[in-house]
Amino acid sequence: xxxxxxxxxxxFRDILRGRVRENLRQYITQSEMFGRRGKDVVSIPVPxxxxxxxxxxxxxxxxxxxxxGEVGQPIGPGQGEGGGAGGAGSEPGSGHFREVxxxxxxxxxxxxxxxxxxxxxxxGRDSIKSRKDKYNTVSRVGPDSLRHFKRTFRRALKxxxxxxxxxxxxxxxxxxxxxxxxxxxxxxxEPQTNAAxxxxxxxxxxxxxxxxxxxxxxxxxxxxxxxxxxxxxxxxYIIHDAVATEVDEExxxxxxxxxxxxxxSAYKVALGVIQRDFPVSDWNIYCFQFSDGDxxxxxxxxxxxLLAESLLPMLNLFCYGQVESPYGSGDFIRELRKxxxxxxxxxxSEIPDRDAIYDSIRTFLGKGK
Amino acid sequence: xxxxxxxxxxxxxxxxxxxxxxxxxxxxLDFFDTIFELVDxxxxxxxxxxxxxxxxxxxxRFGAAYDELMKGYTYGLQKIxxxxxxxxxxxxxxxxxxxxxxxxxxxxxxxxxxxxxKNNAWFQHTNxxxxxxxxxxxxxxxxxxxxxxxxxxxEFIDVCLSLENLIDPYSPHIRRKRSETDSExxxxxxxxxxxxxxxxxxxxxxxxxxxxxxxxxxxxxELLELNERGTFPEEPTRDVLLFLLEHAPLRAWEHDILSIVxxxxxxxxxxxxxxxxxxxxxxxxxxxxxxxxxxxxxEVIDYADHHSGTLAMSPTRLNPYKLGxxxxxxxxxxxxxGRFGAEWEACDDLRKKEKWDLExxxxxxxxxxxxxxHNDVTFIDTFLTPxxxxxxxxxxxxxxxxxxxxxxxxxEFAEIKKQLLQNLTNRGQPIIYVVDGNFRNRGExxxxxxxxxxxxxxxxxxxxxxxxxxxxxxxxxxxTVVDEREVRISCENGVHDINTV
Numbered sequence: 092x093x094x095x096x097x098x099x100x101x102x103f104r105d106i107l108r109g110r111v112r113e114n115l116r117q118y119i120t121q122s123e124m125f126g127r128r129g130k131d132v133v134s135i136p137v138p139x140x141x142x143x144x145x146x147x148x149x150x151x152x153x154x155x156x157x158x159x160g161e162v163g164q165p166i167g168p169g170q171g172e173g174g175g176a177g178g179a180g181s182e183p184g185s186g187h188f189r190e191v192x193x194x195x196x197x198x199x200x201x202x203x204x205x206x207x208x209x210x211x212x213x214x215g216r217d218s219i220k221s222r223k224d225k226y227n228t229v230s231r232v233g234p235d236s237l238r239h240f241k242r243t244f245r246r247a248l249k250x251x252x253x254x255x256x257x258x259x260x261x262x263x264x265x266x267x268x269x270x271x272x273x274x275x276x277x278x279x280x281e282p283q284t285n286a287a288x289x290x291x292x293x294x295x296x297x298x299x300x301x302x303x304x305x306x307x308x309x310x311x312x313x314x315x316x317x318x319x320x321x322x323x324x325x326x327x328y329i330i331h332d333a334v335a336t337e338v339d340e341e342x343x344x345x346x347x348x349x350x351x352x353x354x355x356s357a358y359k360v361a362l363g364v365i366q367r368d369f370p371v372s373d374w375n376i377y378c379f380q381f382s383d384g385d386x387x388x389x390x391x392x393x394x395x396x397l398l399a400e401s402l403l404p405m406l407n408l409f410c411y412g413q414v415e416s417p418y419g420s421g422d423f424i425r426e427l428r429k430x431x432x433x434x435x436x437x438x439x440s441e442i443p444d445r446d447a448i449y450d451s452i453r454t455f456l457g458k459g460k
Numbered sequence: 461x462x463x464x465x466x467x468x469x470x471x472x473x474x475x476x477x478x479x480x481x482x483x484x485x486x487x488x489l490d491f492f493d494t495i496f497e498l499v500d501x502x503x504x505x506x507x508x509x510x511x512x513x514x515x516x517x518x519x520x521r522f523g524a525a526y527d528e529l530m531k532g533y534t535y536g537l538q539k540i541x542x543x544x545x546x547x548x549x550x551x552x553x554x555x556x557x558x559x560x561x562x563x564x565x566x567x568x569x570x571x572x573x574x575x576x577x578k579n580n581a582w583f584q585h586t587n588x589x590x591x592x593x594x595x596x597x598x599x600x601x602x603x604x605x606x607x608x609x610x611x612x613x614x615e616f617i618d619v620c621l622s623l624e625n626l627i628d629p630y631s632p633h634i635r636r637k638r639s640e641t642d643s644e645x646x647x648x649x650x651x652x653x654x655x656x657x658x659x660x661x662x663x664x665x666x667x668x669x670x671x672x673x674x675x676x677x678x679x680x681x682e683l684l685e686l687n688e689r690g691t692f693p694e695e696p697t698r699d700v701l702l703f704l705l706e707h708a709p710l711r712a713w714e715h716d717i718l719s720i721v722x723x724x725x726x727x728x729x730x731x732x733x734x735x736x737x738x739x740x741x742x743x744x745x746x747x748x749x750x751x752x753x754x755x756x757x758x759e760v761i762d763y764a765d766h767h768s769g770t771l772a773m774s775p776t777r778l779n780p781y782k783l784g785x786x787x788x789x790x791x792x793x794x795x796x797x798g799r800f801g802a803e804w805e806a807c808d809d810l811r812k813k814e815k816w817d818l819e820x821x822x823x824x825x826x827x828x829x830x831x832x833x834h835n836d837v838t839f840i841d842t843f844l845t846p847x848x849x850x851x852x853x854x855x856x857x858x859x860x861x862x863x864x865x866x867x868x869x870x871x872e873f874a875e876i877k878k879q880l881l882q883n884l885t886n887r888g889q890p891i892i893y894v895v896d897g898n899f900r901n902r903g904e905x906x907x908x909x910x911x912x913x914x915x916x917x918x919x920x921x922x923x924x925x926x927x928x929x930x931x932x933x934x935x936x937x938x939x940t941v942v943d944e945r946e947v948r949i950s951c952e953n954g955v956h957d958i959n960t961v
């Protein structure tokens with residue numbers, strides 16, 4: 092039963108979603124506040140919307156309560172700016188946030204609008220096909236549940252007219268076995284585009300939790316965007332210090348190693364993953380690397396060579412985001428800049444703090460690749 | 461949670477209703493016919509979000525209220541047992557999954573409310589056919605939406621709701637000199653500036669725009685003249701909405717929507733004015749009826765559980781059910797024992813007071829009288845006693861600016877009473893007057909906030925002014941107190957300004 096309240100409820104939710112859209116910039120940097128609702132929906136806390144009125148504020152307000160307590164004993168917090176008791180003496184501390192549910196698709200669309208992201212044109216690989224069954228034809232055999240009623244009777248009518256059985260005064264048409272037509276399917280090839288995303292992160296001692304949080308936030312938006320652009324997404328995670336390993340998502344964000352940093356080890360693992368799982372002809376491959384830019388000096392040459400000769404030619408994009416760490420020297424990005432000129436699919440961005448996430452995402456995804 | 465066998469079925473309602481109704485009448489409760497409907501929780505939340513009515517005009521705030529109620533229920537934070545509206549006949553909604561005991565209690569409670577609606581003086585001017593009226597309002601708003609588009613109408617409703625609380629809840633009870641000379645439907649004729657009521661398709665013929673324009677011109681001239689004679693309005697008025705209806709340059713549809721918002725605000729006002737009494741009265745009767753007649757042995761625990769649930773007090777929140785029922789019981793006891801009047805007041809001997817009992821037996825009679833003539837403010841003012849405050853361990857609390865906490869302020873009777881009255885006065889809303897409709901002789905609007913120690917919530921006040929300017933179409937101002945200084949907050953073309961007066 093549809094109830095009129097659903098009309099008002101969905102209007103209310105639309106307004107809240109509109110708020111997210113308006114203030115997306117702010118939400119981009121705090122996506123850790125998002126809750127997951129199932130596979131394709133996130134819930135975002137947004138400040139409650141209210142109709143402004145002339146109301147009493149907190150200053151000088153109070154009320155009457157009941158129970159024990161000395162004079163001067165605190166009984167509840169005020170609400171700071173933006174809150175405020177409804178009337179004088181109404182209960183302190185009522186909720187001022189609402190959760191609004193947004194699908195990832197919608198979020199990607201908002202992101203694109205906000206950052207003016209171009210749609211990605213998948214690499215020219217029309218050869219990748221996926222077969223899908225479409226019910227767009229008829230057949231002479233099939234189960235009764237798929238019988239095409241209208242066509243069956245049309246055939247029966249035709250037959251009746253042709254054989255002269257048809258009597259306009261008593262228009263009765265009885266389909267026979269031969270008249271019966273069933274809906275049926277045909278297999279069609281559809282071009283399908285898949286993307287593989289490789290995340291590489293430096294987990295050496297110099298990366299702090301703050302930096303990992305930035306990485307997680309960026310990864311969330313990158314996932315959201317690429318997911319909206321491709322039919323299928325595969326993700327792989329690689330962590331490294333002096334040696335690299337492939338891990339699952341959970342481990343990726345929660346591992347902390349100590350010791351040195353050898354970025355080339357991660358590139359080698361990445362190369363191995365690509366060769367094993369993602370044939371270049373079938374996949375759009377993205378690689379995102381996050382590090383504080385602190386690498387062993389003698390390793391830099393090897394890194395650049397691996398990138399230029401092996402990785403970059405296979406990838407749609409290689410994005411390197413350098414977070415600022417109190418310990419890191421931040422040299423690596425300077426090394427990479429040497430390659431930037433010759434390779435247009437190499438994108439570099441520095442992310443000194445949370446606020447830079449916004450521009451970093453724009454740099455990485457703004458290419459339309 | 462009730463088991464299947466315990467749940468009331470629809471066909472059982474008439475019997476149960478007849479039983480409870482008979483008990484209620486035997487105590488002298490007097491009510492309109494009451495119609496009970498069983499609804500599931502979603503429906504109950506919907507009706508509650510709509511303020512008790514099944515049909516309202518479309519607006520997102522109902523959706524927001526519904527969302528909150530449903531979440532509160534889902535997370536087990538709150539539960540509505542019953543909902544009853546002030547109409548004739550009285551409609552009451554019962555939640556279908558309540559146990560039979562709950563339903564009995566709720567019915568008894570509902571009859572208390574119905575009696576209150578029918579007999580309390582402050583409800584005498586409410587429209588008892590509000591169910592129809594609300595549906596009419598919805599139809600009118602829908603018509604405007606069809607003509608003008610949803611967004612435009614919604615935006616305007618938002619503006620009107622922003623001013624919704626600027627009414628004078630006492631005004632329906634005042635018979636003014638002016639209204640004697642005015643013919644009956646004053647609002648319609650004066651309010652629309654010479655506009656005649658008309659069906660929308662005839663509107664352009666019955667109310668030709670050029671004539672209206674001329675009238676408006678004339679009115680402007682009158683305003684000017686008025687201003688030369690003195691201020692306008694003659695006296696500050698609290699019915700800001702009426703003032704806007706009469707004097708703001710509104711289009712016909714805008715006028716219509718503003719008048720809808722005002723009508724509904726006036727309809728709901730008495731409920732806010734009598735919250736403590738109304739709930740107290742209903743609780744008094746459900747507990748009286750249930751404990752004396754309603755319960756079979758096996759229902760006692762259920763009842764006790766529910767009853768204590770509704771009457772629980774949380775530290776910072778005044779439970780109107782609890783305060784109300786206790787005060788009614790207190791009054792009943794005092795008038796039964798004769799603990800009132802000059803002799804009682806003059807008595808200083810505490811021991812004598814404790815044993816005071818003149819066996820007058822006037823309690824019942826007194827509480828019926830109280831429910832007829834009082835509202836919350838006068839109720840508390842007249843009947844809250846130091847003994848009561850002590851017995852129920854009441855305290856007053858206040859916001860401490862430096863700690864940003866609410867703190868217990870006092871346990872003195874005078875302080876508690878003062879605080880309570882302050883919270884109840886004007887339903888806890890700031891008192892605001894229209895002072896001048898032609899401020900600085902530039903057609904600007906000046907309001908005044910009557911400052912009683914609590915400052916306005918500033919961010920809200922600014923946004924409200926912005927909305928008011930949209931209606932008045934000229935700059936608007938409000939005089940109030942901020943940081944202990946008298947100031948005037950102005951809004952001109954959406955830009956705000958604060959000046960010390």
